[in-house]
Amino acid sequence: MRGHARKLQLRYHLACIKCGNTKDHDDNIINCDRCGGLFMPVRDEEFITHMIGRGRKAQEHFDEIRYGHASRCYPYGSGVFMWHEHLIPGFPLDAILSLHEGMTDLFEPPGWLKREIGLNRLFIKMEGQGPSESFKDRGMPMAISEARRLQIQRPELGIQAVACASTGDTSASAAVFSAYYRDVLGCYVFLPYEKISPGQLAQAMMFGATVVAIKHKDGFDGCMRLIKEFCARNKRLVLVNSANAFRIMGQESIALEIFQDLRWQAPDWIFLPVGNAGNVTAQMLSCLRAKERGLIDRLPGIGITQPKHTNTLVRWAGSGFTKYEPGPFHDTIASATNIQDPVSFPRVELLYKHFPRLLFFDVDDAEIQRTRAQFNRAGCDLCPQGSIAVRAALRAREENLIKKNETIIAISTASGTKFPKSAIDHHLEGSKTDFANPYIVVEDATLEGVEAAISQARSS
Numbered sequence: 001m002r003g004h005a006r007k008l009q010l011r012y013h014l015a016c017i018k019c020g021n022t023k024d025h026d027d028n029i030i031n032c033d034r035c036g037g038l039f040m041p042v043r044d045e046e047f048i049t050h051m052i053g054r055g056r057k058a059q060e061h062f063d064e065i066r067y068g069h070a071s072r073c074y075p076y077g078s079g080v081f082m083w084h085e086h087l088i089p090g091f092p093l094d095a096i097l098s099l100h101e102g103m104t105d106l107f108e109p110p111g112w113l114k115r116e117i118g119l120n121r122l123f124i125k126m127e128g129q130g131p132s133e134s135f136k137d138r139g140m141p142m143a144i145s146e147a148r149r150l151q152i153q154r155p156e157l158g159i160q161a162v163a164c165a166s167t168g169d170t171s172a173s174a175a176v177f178s179a180y181y182r183d184v185l186g187c188y189v190f191l192p193y194e195k196i197s198p199g200q201l202a203q204a205m206m207f208g209a210t211v212v213a214i215k216h217k218d219g220f221d222g223c224m225r226l227i228k229e230f231c232a233r234n235k236r237l238v239l240v241n242s243a244n245a246f247r248i249m250g251q252e253s254i255a256l257e258i259f260q261d262l263r264w265q266a267p268d269w270i271f272l273p274v275g276n277a278g279n280v281t282a283q284m285l286s287c288l289r290a291k292e293r294g295l296i297d298r299l300p301g302i303g304i305t306q307p308k309h310t311n312t313l314v315r316w317a318g319s320g321f322t323k324y325e326p327g328p329f330h331d332t333i334a335s336a337t338n339i340q341d342p343v344s345f346p347r348v349e350l351l352y353k354h355f356p357r358l359l360f361f362d363v364d365d366a367e368i369q370r371t372r373a374q375f376n377r378a379g380c381d382l383c384p385q386g387s388i389a390v391r392a393a394l395r396a397r398e399e400n401l402i403k404k405n406e407t408i409i410a411i412s413t414a415s416g417t418k419f420p421k422s423a424i425d426h427h428l429e430g431s432k433t434d435f436a437n438p439y440i441v442v443e444d445a446t447l448e449g450v451e452a453a454i455s456q457a458r459s460s
Contacts (some may be wrong), residue, residue, distance in 0.1 A: 004134075004303060004404050006103075007038075009090050010025055010046070010088075010089075010090040010091060011043065011044040011047045011089035011090035011172070012041055012042060012044060012088060012089060012090065012091075013025070013041075013042055014039035014040065014041055014042070014044045014245050015039060015040060015042050016030065016032035016034065016035060016037040016038070016039055016165075017037055017038055017039070017040050017346060017347065017350050018035050018036075018037030018038075018346070019034055019037060019146075020033060021033075021034045021035065021037075022281045025283055026150070026153070026154050026157075026234065026355065028150055028157050028159065028238055029156075030231075030239045030241075030243050030244050031243065032328070034237065037346065038243060038245075038343075038344065038346050039245040040245060040248070040285075040347060040350070041121055041245055041249050041285075042247065043086075043089060043289075044089060044090075045292075045293075047089055047090075048085060048086060048089055048139040049272050051085045051089065051291075052085050052086065053353060054072070054293055054294045055293075055294030055295075056294075056401070056460075058273055058293055058294060058295055058343070059260075059264050059295060062082065062083070062086075062256075062260060062295075063260070065082045065259070066082055066260065070082075073458055074098065075093065075098040077098070077100060078098040078100060078102055078103075078141070078153035079097065079101060079102015079103040079104065079138075079253055079257055080101055080102050080138055080141055080142065080250050081096055081098050081251050081252045082102075083102055083252075083256055084096075085253055086256070086293075087142075087249050087250070087253065087308075088142065088249060090248075091145070091149070091304060092149065093353045095143050095145055095146075095148050095149040095152060095165075096140055096145045097144050097148060097177060097181070098141055098143075098181055099131040099132055099137075099176070099177065099180065100131070101130045101137040101141055101429060102130070102137075102138060102253055102257060103257070104126050104127050104128075104129045104130070104257070105125075105126045105129060106123040106124070106125055106126070106258070106261050106409070107123060107124040107125075107126050107380050107412075108122075108123055109122060109124075109281060109375070109378055109380070110378055111145060112378075113170060113374075113377075113378045116273045116374075117300075117374075117394055117397070118397055118398075119393070119394070119397055119402075119404060119408060120404055121224065121405060121407045121408060122390075122393060122408045122410065123267075123407070123408070123409050123410075124375070124380060124382065124386065124390065124409075124410050124411075124412050125254065125257075125258060125410070125411045125412065126380075126381065126412055127254065127386075127411060127412060127413050127414065128381060128383060128412060128413070128414045128415030128416065128417075128418070129415070130173075131173075131176050131177070132169070132172040132173040132175070132176040132203060132207075133171035133172070133173060133203075133414055133415035133417070133418055134172065134173060134336075134413055134414035134415070134418070135169070135251065135279060135374060135411070135413045135414070136169045136170050136172070136173035136174075136253065137173050137176075137177075138250045138251040138253050138254055138282075139242065139246065139247030139248065139249070139250035139278070139282070140170075140174055140177050140240065140247065140250070140452070141177055141250060142166055142174075142246045142247065142249055142250030143162070143238070143240040143244050143246040143247050143250070144162065144174075144178060144185075144240070145246075146180070146238075146246045147159060147185065147238040147240070148181065148185070150238070151184065151185070157235075157236070158235075158236045158239060158398045159236055159237075160185070160186055160236040160237070161178075161185060161186030161187055161188055161236070161237050161238070162174055162178050162185065162186075162187050162188075162237065162238045162239075162240045163187070163188040163189070163190075163227055163230060163234075163237045164188075164190070164239065164240045164241045165189070165190040165191075165220060165223035165224040165226070165227040165240070165241060165273060166189055166190070166191055166196070166200075166204075166220070166223075166241075166255070167191075167192070167195070167196055167220045167334060167335055167336045167337070167338055167339065168191070168197055168200030168201070168336050168372060168418070169200060169336050169414055170189075170194035170202075170240070170242075170243040170386060171189035171191060171196075171200065171203070171204040171209065171211070172200050172203035172207070174187050174189060174201070174209065174240050175187050175189065175203060175204045175206075175207035175209035176207050178209070179208050179388040182208060185417075186210065187207075187209040187210065188209065188210045188227075188230070188237065189204050189209045189210070189211055189212065189213055190210065190212045190221040190223040190226055190227045190230070191204070191212065191213050191223065192213075192216060192220050192223055193202030193214055193215040193221070193339065195220070195331070195335060195400075196335055196336075197221050197336075197418055197419045197420075197421065197422075198305075198420070198421065199417065199418035199419065199420060200336075200418055202239055203418075206406065214226065217280065217329065218329050218340075219328065219338060219452075220327040220338060220339050221326070221339060221340055221341050222329075224241065224341075224343065227239065227241070228231055231264075232310065232312065240279075240299075241248065241276070241343060242276050242277070242278025242281075242343055242344050242345045245267060247278055247282075248278055248281055248282045248285065248344075248347070249280055249282075251278065251282035251283075252282045252283070252285060253287070254279075254282065254283060254411065255270070255282075255283045255286035255290065256286055256290060256384065257297050258270070258349040258409055259290060259295055262407070262418040264295060264296060265296070265407075266287075266290075266291075266296040266297070266298050266299065266300045267300050267302055267406075267407040267408060267409045268300060268301060268402065268403075268407050268408060268453060269300055269301040269302070269359075269393070269402055269406065269408045269409065270283060270287075270300050270301070270302055270355075270394075270409045270410075270411070271302075271303030271305060271308065271359075271389040271390070271392050271393045271396075271408065271409070271410045271411070272302075272303070272304070272305065272312055272389050272410070272411040273305050273334065273337050273338035273385040273386065273388040273411070273413060274304055274337065274342065274387050275310075275338070275339045275342065275345065275385070276288070276339050276342045276343050276344060277313070277342035277344035277345050277347070277348050278343070279411070279413070280302070280304055280344075280348060281344045281347040281348055281351065283302070283411075284302065284348070284350060284351040284352070285356070287299050287300060287302075287355075288351070288354055294308070298356075299354075299355060299356075300357075300409075301355070301358065301359065301402075302352075302355050302357070302358050302359070303358075303359045303360075303361065303389065303393065304317070304358065304359070304360050304361075305360075305361045305362070305363060305388045305389050305391075306333045306337060306361075306362050306363075306394040307332040307333075307337055307338070307362065307364070307365070307388060308332075308362045308363060308364040308365070308390065309330035309331070309332050309364075309365075310330065310332055310334075310337060310338050310339060310340060311325075311327075311328050311362035312324070312325070312345075313342065313348065313360065314338055314339065314360045314361065314362045317358070318360070321349075321352075324345065324349075324362050325440055326340040326341035327340050327377065328340070332365055332368075332386055333365040333369060333384050333422050334365075334368055334384040334385050334387070335384070335419075336384070336385050336413065336414060337381075337385050337388065338350035359392070359396055359401060361381075361388075361391075361392035361395060361396070363387075363391045363392060363395075366434075367387075367388075367391050368384050368387045368388055368391065369384075369422065369426045369428075369430065369434065370434045371387040371388075371390050371391040371394070372384060372387040372389075372416065372423070372426070373423075373426055373427070373430070373434060373435035373436060373437070374435045375387070375390060376416065376423075376435075377435060377437075379431075380412075381412075381415055381416040381417065381419065382412050382415055382416050383412055383413060383414040383415060383416045383419055384419055384422060385412070385413045386410065386411065386412025386413055386414070386416075387412075388420055389410040389411055389412070390410045390412075392410075393408050393410050423443040427439075438456045440453050440454060
């Protein structure tokens, strides 16, 4: 059943990280109405303990859901909503929208590639295996579900649509999930004009969103400012960017799924690319809560990675965590992380101190392209953003910051097929030392001509 949303007692609330103000469950606000700060979720941990237990009992509870009969009962077959009692306790099940997101693979490189890179236990979390082919499919169903709950339980708010600014993946995910409720819920997306991949742009249009491409000198950051103003002026819109705390809550499921994939062992390191900083916020928060609940016995190290030209957090760490200075817009191959002023930076600033092991890397476009091509050779559908995380892990190994046999998780945030142009350009224009694999053109359309062309290509 989807769409009735019986009123239950919600066993969580949202609290402002600046002033502590608590958000009313029936309000459609994304930032604190007292100070403008961001909200973070606060759960009733005692109630959660009553429902699922702690330590081994909690592990068994979630193993039974994932591998037992419950996985066949909606919405527990979802890699997000199987964690319902842990993430959004008390949220009405019949307000939940799931499109069977999550349950993504941990890609293990083959032996020949392990020897090539010098890491024996590198795994890549393939978050491109979702309804819109990105990790945004973790947080978006939760944000859309909350918008539906407000529509149903607070009709006087007149909620009509969701809205977001995007570098591509957020818009695609918002379009996919809101499309399910097309009869009652519209979708507006603001995009930087000609600064996202054609595949991502196609998704937003295909799934029926109202797409607004904006020629703004600040790229995504300019679009983000405009969508906030747009939603402030149109109170019937729900902003579903990562400023929306429900996005963070849904994306916490990535780390939880990694721990379960590893039989409840925390990896030594999790490397992830950072754009608007919602995902690193979610994984930090998820790790802290998982350790507190006894799902894992130690915190992993966190590798925060960004493109060279969009490295605000890397520079912040390099200053000793004292100077936060967003730079000017600059193009990068990793367009989905092309954000100079991450919305969730205040959340990162709140959480990072809890992690004794942190690494920060920036990666230039040439390294991104080379790493992507290197891993594509092994059948790994690595996206440009995921390539940043993988390359950072390889550099950490080269610099002896991580060990050969440590368990390393790199998160690939989207399907590589959403970024065809950069891949084609690399393979047609790059060198063999950078793993370029151009197609062979045959002028003499005979079998002899084909064989001659293949032979010439192999020898060159």
